[in-house]
Amino acid sequence: MSASVSVEEALIFTMVIASAVDNQMSDPELGHIGKLVKSLPVFSRFEATRLLDVSQECTLLVSGPLGLDGVLLVIRDALPERLYDTAYALAVEVASADLKVRPEELRLLSRLRDTFGLDKLTCAAIERSAIARYRKG
Template structure:
């Protein structure tokens, strides 16, 4: 299979995170759409292609090498300077339904390793997401 574009790689990580527990919730799908529509990294991406990219990711997950092959392709496609952005996008999806399942935590660990992210960067992203999503109750 061909190497994904940078936009596709970012979307793949969000899809992988959402699908990790075999239950892509409405909150997670909505968050993927919000990220694609509002984050500057996606400003020149055609949001109409989102569903097709997500379906391509699913095909790759069921193809040779499965998750490991997809993570390798993503790591090659993403410039180092976007590693934290990619992890933040995946974390947004994992946190979208306000609970982090074990499968999502495991996928985030795999993403962190594949992108060779610093532990402090990962902790800062997690803390920022928690602060942003905190409610009064």
């Protein structure tokens, strides 16, 4: 693979592709990515002012010769195995941020699950947690 990224960049790439996969990077999704980067401990060493640059780098990689498949491998290779479920959870968070998960987003989640080799029970728990958090009263 020709691209090498940090752990934080790989997690941001995961959120960006989750937001962009349906060709609609919504304001709630983009805002949520920013909030997550600023608030989660996994991003404590990441300079939040770099978020736009990292997001643009991801977009360039996806639209370039690597394509989505290549970017998924870049993400997987950059992350330690213990953060695979974290990456999946971040993708679910972003996909859920606009209160509707589209078929394209579901397909991406399935590809992430396969790329990371995550078990269905772990993924179901992460997904169920998002449903509970984003449910309207």
